[in-house]
Amino acid sequence: MMAADLNLRVWLGSGADAQAGMIVPYVQSPAHRIIDYRIRVIKQGPSGTSRIAQSGSVDLPAGRPTALTRFSISIGAHDQCQVELLIFSQGIQAGTYRFACASAF
Structure with missing residues (x-):
């Protein structure tokens, strides 16, 4: 299956x-x-591992930033955390994006 090129901006x-x-x-x-999306968040640290998973569909108006979802996570000084976002258009994967959770703060 070939990835769709949607020229998306994701952050x-x-x-x-x-x-x-x-x-x-x-x-x-x-x-x-x-688009359809799947979000996976994994946080690892001294107190163990936490996982968050969400998915859904969203209507993207042309040229307007659109929030997919909102979630809260507590990150300690020794924790590592990553957000993975998969985007699909008409059943075809259009992109995989990975971010450190800290890039949001």
């Missing part, structure tokens, strides 16, 4: 009015489209 941000630890994945598309 992590923090909620504008959110508490510390809030992560918001954003997607911006040059053209209107509906």
